[in-house]
Amino acid sequence: MAALSELRRIQLGSCFRRMKRESANYTVIFGGDMNLRDWELSEMGGIPEGISDVWEMTGSRLNCEFTWDLLLNTNKKFDSDHKPRLRFDRIYLRNSDPKSVSPMYFELVGLEKLRVYEVFPSDHFGLLTHFDIRC
DSSP states (O other), X not given: OGGGHHHHHHHHHHHHHHHHHXXXXXXXXXXXXXXXXXXXXXXTTSSOTTOEEHHXXXXXXXXXXXXXXXXXXXXXXXXXXXXXXEOOEEEEEEOOSSOOEEEEEEEEEOOSOBTTTTBXXXXXXXXXXXXXXXX
16 A cells, blocks of 8 residues: 555556657557555656546546445455545546547446345446547
């Protein structure tokens, strides 16, 4: 968690540099479980020019904000009454020139418990994004 903050920032910086390095002919989409906190991104100077956060691009809907939400997801137990809610999982987009991809919708998946086991598929909710792709 906090002990790996510096490593998370180094890794994300490397991913952002790689996204920017790719040819402008290509759209680059990068995402996943980064365990990233907003303050860590801020300390890095934010998202670099030309790269966008898909959740923000699709309207920053509050019902999709928290991908690690111990208020709703009971898979992970916490040793206090405090139930953390964080956006650990993210998707970033660096569009081609000319633009060929537009994110249309962003949602969380895995919000229901598996019936047989009465647990969620993960302690993180999954990300699903719908894109409009122009060829």
